[in-house]
Amino acid sequence: MNFVVPDFYPAAAEILVAVMALVIMLASTFARRVASDLAYGLTQLTLVFAALVSVLVSPNLLAAVAAVISELPLFGVRLAEVLMSLAEGYAANEVVATFSGMFIGDMLGGLLKVFSLLAVAIALLYGRGYLADRKIDRPEYYLLSLLMSLGMMVMISANHMLSLYMGLEMMSLSLYGMVAFDRESPRATEAAMKYFVLGALASGLLLYGMSMIYGATGSLELSGIAQSIYHQAANKTVLVFGLVFIVAGVAFKLGVVPFHMWVPDVYQGAPTAVTLMISSAPKLAAFAMAMRLLVYGLFELADQWQTMLMFLSVLSIVLGNLAAIAQSNIKRMLAYSGISHMGFVLLGLLAGVVDGDRNFALNAYSSAMFYAVSYVIMSLASFGMVILLSRAGFEAETIDDFKGLNKRNSWFAALMMIVMFSMAGIPFFIGFFAKLSVLQAVVAAGYVWLAVVAVLMSVIGAFYYLRVVKVMYFEEPVDSTPIRAQGEVRFLLSANGLAIAVLGLLPQGLMSLCAYALLASL
Amino acid sequence: MLENYFPVLMFILVGLGFGLVPVILGRLVAPNRPGSEKLSPYECGFEAFEDARMKFDVRYYLIAILFILFDLEIAFLFPWATVFQEFIAAGQVAWFVFGSVMVFIAVLVIGYVVEWKNGALDWE
Amino acid sequence: MDFKTLVFYILSAIMVFAALRVITSRNPVHAALFLVLSFVTAGGIWLLLAAEFLAIVLVMVYVGAVMVLFLFVVMMLDINLDRLREGFWSYLPVGALIGILLVVEMALVLGGRYFGLEAMPEPPAVQAGYSNTRELGRLLYTDYVYPFELASLLLLVAMVVAVSLTLRKRKGLRQVNPSDQVAVKRGDRVELVSMPAEKE
DSSP: OOOOOOOOGGGHHHHHHHHHHHHHHHHHHHSGGGHHHHHHHHHHHHHHHHHHHHHHTOHHHHHHHHHHHHTSSTTHHHHHHHHHHHTTTSOOOSSEEETTTTEEEOHHHHHHHHHHHHHHHHHHHHHHHHHHHTTOOOHHHHHHHHHHHHHHHHHHTBOBHHHHHHHHHHHHHHHHHHHTTOTTOHHHHHHHHHHHHHHHHHHHHHHHHHHHHHHHHSOOBHHHHHHHHHTTOSOHHHHHHHHHHHHHHHHHHHTOTTSOTHHHHHHHHSOHHHHHHHHSHHHHHHHHHHIIIIIIISGGGHHHHHHHHHHHHHHHHHHHHHHHHTOOBHHHHHHHHHHHHHHHHHHHHTTSOBTTBOTTHHHHHHHHHHHHHHHHHHHHHHHHHHHHHOBTTBOOOBGGGGTTHHHHOHHHHHHHHHHHHHHHTOTTSHHHHHHHHHHHHHHHTTOHHHHHHHHHHHHHHHHHHHHHHHHHHHSOOSOOOOOOOOHHHHHHHHHHHHHHHHHHHOTHHHHHHHHHHHHHHO | OGGGGHHHHHHHHHHHHHHHHHHHHHHHHSOOOOOHHHHSOOBTTBOOOSOSOOOOOHHHHHHHHHHHHHHHHHHHHHHHHHHHHHHHHHOTHHHHHHHHHHHHHHHHHHHHHHHHHTTTTOOO | OOHHHHHHHHHHHHHHHHHHHHHHOSSHHHHHHHHHHHHHHHHHHHHHTTOHHHHHHIIIIIIIIIHHHHHHHHHHSOOOHHHHHTTHHHHHHHHHHHHHHHHHHHHHHHSHHHHSTTTSOOOOOOOTTOOHHHHHHHHHTTTTHHHHHHHHHHHHHHHHHHHHHHOOOOSSOOOOOHHHHHHOOHHHHOOOOOOOOOOO
16 A cells, blocks of 8 residues: 555645634524634635735645735835745745645646636625525525635646546535525526526536546546546547547536536526626636536547637537627626637637647636636625625516616726726726637637637627617616615725726736746646 | 245335235225214314315425435445455555545535534524 | 447437427426436436446436435425516527527537547447446546545535535424434432431
8 A cells, every 4th residue: 555645735735725614604603693704714714814824825826916015116026035044944845735636736826726716706796695684594505605715726726537527526516505595586496506506517517527438438537537538548539539528517606608507597586696606706716617528638639629619619609698798687798798709708718729839838728817806806795896886675687776886886886887898808807808818819820710700799899888888878867775785895996897997908927827827837 | 045035035026915804804894884973084073174285394305305405415425345354465455445434434424413403403 | 220229319319309398398297207207218318328436326316316315406496487487588589599599509510520420439338247437436546636635525515515505503492312312321310319317
């Protein structure tokens, strides 16, 4: 028996989240009177600390963050030194694998973990008032969101089909529970049912594909699979057969056409706070899953999966934008817009390999990652606005509810305008640069027609985003209730909206961070 | 190896035969004259007024699902019982294995404590 | 054809038949019971592959526990069969097309060409004293410790969701609290009053 006890250090953030989930579970049970507040506070603390720890255990990410901090005035340089010294004594490997190769610690993983943990924290903060108004802010909600984050972290750091699948299921199960969390609402229950049944089907497809790949390569470890395919030890037909199912499973989790049926119904039916959650961090996790499976494991089959992704992305961009025009419900509209945005992420992923030439890969994948991250920022802000407008007994679900927002509160109307402009890809907001970098990658790969289709559809898509702006600025308010929200929600939502504008003016930092993460990890 | 299961197979076959043969014999030998009254459901003499299947309380479901979870937990612990001697013989690894199983159990015990405290096991 | 192959074919035939009946039978309870049958035969096939532990777990967990749950659910829902069947014919062409496509694909890939004995080496015969359970145990708590611990957390998620979605406290029930009963002291129930004797 030649087993070496694994190194726990690279998985420190995961362990922290798991332990804290148990602590929160016990604490909220035994301190029943303050359970909800206690669980909320501890969850937020855990998320922030886990993000910090994710930075600390990833040497490259730490160096990048320290470089940014040392630019800051006052104690910047000193702080950066302290940060660096914290991680000293640990071998600064670029990529570490532990738990018998099931867990991989690299900068890509570290960065995606930080973004998704922060996205969950922001989503919880926006959603807290909404949940309290509807009397569903039970401690279990926060516990589930923490366990969902754990699932996402496991997915992001997976180097083995088994750990990837466990992470995926942990994330999905928690999400199903959160969608159904409002037991009194039949719509939420219906949405949860649809989500669960279709999600289980997609998991089944994914598992089937994984077992085919295992049958062909004899390995469940992603790097082992890649090697086996590289040495042509595996049968191509079986591999492609498995690949079809894997792509279908990934496409479902990303929510792209034709595996998008659940997206509008779930977004509309779920409580808005949960919609906010589903539409943000899990998209990053799904992106990580696509990266790990397709790029890390099945890179040798890039020609095959790129064609499949092309099909998926064109359909999603076309159908997502066209269907969004017809929506009067803003949650549904944003759902369809999310479908088309995910189509853009796939556009980035499919431009990596051209005629066997891999020089495009880094650029293409980093543009896809940049798109995914900017979509999450925009999605948080847009659903945050929907939550802001709703109050006890009233859901601001239709576009008409945004009528005359400018007269009710011109600051938030301006923020919503920024978000809508950015989603439409109008310069100079972050959404514009996200679209631009993806399109550049696509054109560089030689798919000019793809870029033309994407641009045309984005122009059509601009219509429904601008309609929201028009309704806010040029129509009379139907309901003149003043907008009430806690200070921190106002503050963070403003910061979120402004981040879209500021990052739009200075996109270089985030872009190069994504590129650097991929460079250090691939 | 597989020969060990031969008695089981025989047992299944005998069991099947024991169940099926009387039924088939009855079909073949006994007189069969069905009538509409004979085939109608019988409920203490009056007309049946509801479906035999009725709604269950959702609490049965909760108990059943909790049972499944702990059933699975036990399934995960079975292999441990068979190999732990080997691990002890191998030395240091035994502590790691012991620890990993204890963590596994601890997580579920915490779940158990919480659901007990929350009243999920009460039958009101 | 040796005896083992014969048993395999019999079990497979029963399993395919049972699986077909699961989706074709009109009565949901019958469908659930046919699912039990297909699980049991699948367990038998695993036994033939010398995967005893998995076979036993399949029977124990799926037949013993999951199917009980299925039956509860079937009985809990008031399923209106006629309404369920409403869209059947309009969905049939698409469903049938996809189904046929899948079957053809599977037949092409899973046939002997790629997974036959020429393509795949025959697994070595198990030695006497081989125990599938022990092999699993050797790996599960060492190399696979990460997914193993994740599994416990996954079960925890299921527990939290199940409790938070189905547990309802009923108001106004009269019930006794056993721990209060046990904790009762004499002083709580009996009060000794000293009073002077009184005359009529």
